[in-house]
Amino acid sequence: MPRGLSPRGQTVVLLTCCLSVFVAGLDATIVNVALPSIQRALHTPVSGLQWAIDAYTLVIACLLMLSGSLADRFGRRRVFLTGLAIFSLGSLLCSIAPSLGALVAFRALQAVGGSMLNPVAMSIIATTFTEPAARARAVGAWGSVAGLSLASGPVLGGLLVSALGWRSIFWINVPVGALAMYLTKKYVPESKATRGKRFDPLGQALVVTFLGPVTAAVIEGPRHGWGSPLIVVMFVVAGASVAGLVLLEPRRSEPLVDLRFFRSPAFSGATLIALVALMTLGGFLFLNTLYLQDVRGFSPLHAGVLTIPMAAALAVCSTVSGRVVAARGPRPALVLAGLLLAAGTGLLTGAGRGTSAGYLVLAYVLFGAGCGLVGTPVTNTALSGLPRDQAGVAGAIASTCRQTGAAIGVAVCGSIVAGGSAGFVASSRAAWALLAGCGGATVLFGLISTGRWATAHAERTRAQLSAKALEMTR
Known part of the structure; x- marks a missing residue:
């Protein structure tokens, strides 16, 4: 200490x-x-x-x-x-x-x-x-x-x-x-790294000019029109930034985003799971709030109380998830989490003005359990194919994908609802179906990233990165 x-x-x-x-x-x-x-x-x-x-x-x-x-x-x-x-x-x-x-x-x-x-x-x-x-x-x-x-x-x-x-x-x-x-x-005592990582202003700028324009384009697309010059330019800027990250970052000695990490199927799969799983959470919270208060006419307090089962399931399954991963590995938790996310949001595609509280609570419990289960196995999978001394950077990338997924979930679901002309209930069905698809994608990516092929490639990637790090210290 x-x-x-x-x-x-x-x-x-x-x-x-x-x-x-x-x-x-x-x-x-x-x-x-x-x-x-x-x-x-x-x-x-x-x-x-x-x-x-x-x-x-x-x-x-x-x-x-x-x-x-x-x-x-x-x-x-x-x-x-x-x-x-x-x-x-x-x-x-x-x-x-x-x-x-x-x-x-x-x-x-x-x-x-x-x-x-x-x-x-x-x-x-x-x-x-x-x-x-x-x-x-x-x-x-x-x-x-x-x-x-x-x-x-x-x-x-x-x-x-x-x-x-x-x-x-x-x-x-x-x-x-x-x-x-x-x-x-x-x-709290002061502490710092023995050797601080160099700043990468180019990499930081490219991350900002990718995430910012693509999210803004999705949010503003229904209002300005998807073919409007403003929206097209934002998508072009985002695409150019991705190209810049792929072409320029590998040439830097200490890049902000080390693309070699993505050679590990386990790490790549974990980042995709973080993205799609948190899309479901961001989209769920946005849509469900508008549904309960604007469509059903519930007060903020009533709406909050109705989501208590979701919160309880999330809290309980967050604790259970660690034990499942420790005992059985990340695969069972990831697959079950994806199935529960898909089931919860899938049920909400049928929610209307007269849907019973019991139906909603069932959907919320399933969704909350899925959210609680997914966090620990994502982190475990992300770190499984990388050297231990890269855990901090890998964790930061996974956290970035979580935040990005939540932002995109709000942007996409809000755009679907805003662009619909048949009212919130009818328009939101497509958004709920999309979120259910994200739950299905969680299952698929979970199976791929924890399979034998992915595990073998992850070990090779870990060895290569460790050898490269050792070579740089000599």
């Missing part, structure tokens, strides 16, 4: 890291239940609601890897404190946003701080808990809080919106952020 840090100090460090992951994860889901209230208060179209969600998830996706490298170079405690301060300030500004444009801008500011929390918190835990058993318990506790934060967002959001209005969902972050800053200053 870091010099001078007592067991009590370690516990406080873990608590601090858990506080940060709780507020960061909470903000990824709590806003959804407030969308109808925000729409009425700020007079925004569906595309505006999409931006209120995706401004957060998209910016985090773009900056996760950069924030991790900043922490390694300049100090994890320093970057973590900076992230908490920016996140808290962004939350306060969101609570007083006078317009949609201001809310979107402040959500992006929140995300800049949020990108410095989760990856840096994991690094702090890894350097604080040096014994393998203690580290495993700490990471398990941290992961459980992460799952709980995602699950509790809609419920807590419903309570706050019903009692105090939509602006109150951002107030909760300020005192929690202040407490985390105090504990960080008092208990």
